[in-house]
Amino acid sequence: MTDGVIATNQNGAIILLNSPALELLNVSRETALEMPITSLLGLEETHTFEDLVENQDSMLIEIEREDQLSVLRVNFSVIQKEHGKIDGLIAVIYDVTEQEKIDAERREFVANVSHELRTPLTTMRSYLEALAEGAIGDKELAPRFLSVTQNETERMIRLVNDLLQLSKFDSKDYQFNREWTNFIRFISLVIDRFEMTKEQHVDFIRNLPQREVYVEIDQDKITQVLDNIISNAMKYSPEGGHITFTVDLDEEKGLVLFSVKDEGIGIPKKDMDKIFERFYRVDKARTRKSLAEPASVLR
Template sequence: MDRVWGFFKSIQLKMILIYILLLLIAIQVIGAYFAEQLENSLRDNFIESVNDRVELLTYNLEQAFSVERTEETVSLRSDVGSIINNFDSEDINTIQVINNNSRVIGTTNEFDQINVGKRTTELRIQRALSGNQTEDIVYNPENGQRMLVLSAPIYSHANIGEVVGALHIQASLEGVYGQMNDINQIFANGTVLAITISALLGILVARTVTKPITEMRKQAKVMGAGDFSQKVNVYGEDEIGQLAETFNEMNDKIQAAQASKESERRKLSLVLTNMTDGVIATNSQGNIILTNPPAEDLINQPFSEVNQQPLIKVLGLDDEISDISELTDMRSTILDFSDDHHHLLVRAGFSEVEDEHGEMSGIITVLGDVTEQEEIERERREFVANVSHELRTPLTTMRSYLEALTDGSTWKDEQIAPKFLSVTQNETERMIRLVNDLLQLSKMDNKDYQLFKEQVNYIDFIHHVVDRFELNLKEEITIHRNLPDSNYYVWIDKDKVIQVLDNIISNAIKYSPEGGEILVEVVKRKHQLLTKITDQGVGIPEDNLEKIFNRFYRVDKARSRQLGGTGLGLAIAKELIEAHDGEVWADSEESKGTTITFRLPLMQEKRGHRS
């Protein structure tokens, strides 16, 4: 059904109809002209033939009217009747002869014999008696026939110009129109035959024209589906053939353009996918039409959720701006996508995309994670502030005591002066320690240091460090050891690891209460050695555990300063342990103490070797 309906809408049917209509119009124009001319010719020939017969009949009747008779009326009627009855004509139906008194003296119509001898008042006959011949074609509604009605005067031979009577004839034109009907019927049959043959030829011609077009239409659909491998057939060198060749050339060019476009698209997709920055593209209305994976990660929404969504709403800027054009005026801004579990700051840069007319066709937004940069900047500011604060406190103390000493009465006092000098010396040493720690951290940050690693029996190494602390330990604090009897070897820089243990154990001693105990423990776990230093101090809140390895961080700042801490010990310890491919962390519970644990890679044990 669709195929049939498609044929009625096809150009093939239109071409056939046009071809038939042109032929039909031509035939009709020619037929109408031919029929009209033929009808006029047949009618004129018929009238001419009737006129010839009328002239002959008129001549015979003029002879009859010219004969002298004693009994004029009877003999004239007899002669006229003999003439008209003997007149042989298939086309003439009725002949009447009227004398100059308008009386009918003869007729060939059997039904009109009663009118013989009677006067007639017919207008045509009266004109004929006046010397005027008339010819009219009259339609008879009774029998539906067309008649040629002719009235001609009959002149006297004796007196030239004298009208002695009139001849009235009715001749049927049905023979002429019958011939015309036959000819029209033949012409109509010929027209039908010609149209039929023309329709068949039109189908063949239309197929010749439409077949290449149909193939090109099918090929266009195939091309629309992305298949450019097929070509249309070229059936000739005419315009259709040239169109087919041009179509194939266009196919090749589109294929090349499509391949180039696909290559560019893949490159762009690869670039967008592998970019560290997020990219979001919008249309002219500001609705999102493209995102890359980094952008989806930064806004924490997949493209399926933000597709065709307003950019200003997705970025949370709808409270600040109302129109997409304001983004380009903003140029860039910092967006806070942080939540309760994740801190995230994103820098968004906006660029306008213009079309060939210079009008905005969209916005390109580049998103970059600046959380680490902002964190580094914040830490830098805090570091500068902390260093300034740490240096200012001892300097202020030293200035106060030195000002007091400059007073003559104070430095001469044998009890106060030594105390002031001792405080000044302690603060100076504190500043020296702080500066040394800062220099060490600076070298570690710049990788401007070397590790002099060697193979070390770690258990003997720990015993040596703890023994050194026990020599200077206050009596109210006790250090316990939980060390394995086996020998375990590690590849370390002894001085750097001693510095780590000094920082950790010193903190444990500082924060341990009177009578407190410190536990130093070494545990082997797979290919690692875990070193744990546990105290019984005040502990560290859980929220601060990850921060205690930050520079200048103190849980209790006031107490730390009183104890002489710089706030850099654990930060240095972390850097040194990580330089040994290890890791350090803290476990603590408030009011129950803290455990600092670090791990180091274990070497293969070598029996009999002592460092």
């Protein structure tokens, strides 16, 4: 869709508009012609035509279109005759719905990341201050304080690495390094690593085929995906819970389906269609322990 264009006379009544403008504003040409531009743009309660001429260069408006709310940017230019008399107004309309959505999600994500970084930084500062004030000489406290500081540092590094990974995925030059891999052996090694290092009492259940299954994958990237999924499952599993790993084969379609099922609090149905959106995070009130790995990285 090209940009929408609207022209008015000196009184603000619409005298011309193109087809994209009609589509963007969800209005017919018959309805729009001769209508005040303030009414067409839904501004009649907040702006006069004189306001648009004298004070307004650009603004955002919301229009309901196809049962969805669209965000439009409108740029205004005054039509003036040589002697300076106002002869009308030109409005150019752009659909910025997706950009505004991304910007809003980015702002929320930055706020979430700032909160997540503030917590370990505050903890580290407290422990480092205690060490500086004399705890460094305590053979019992010093190792504990240093261990906490190291863990919090690693937590921040993981968060920053996730952000860098998202940036790499955005690059047009990004390429996967695919190679044929025995997927069952590959999956088993990943699960083994978590089973050996897990701290809480969570049982791992494996439902894996008893034969070799080869797939063409980027092992490093799939390892990162699996690490994130399994880490999240462990973070949100209750003590004594079960995490079930299942590999199903769809021979007809040539697909290998891998699933991880835990007994955590789950994701609300209302959020299911949004979990792979960039910067999206489920309601913070439902989370526990710490920020889960972004689903956009997993995707």
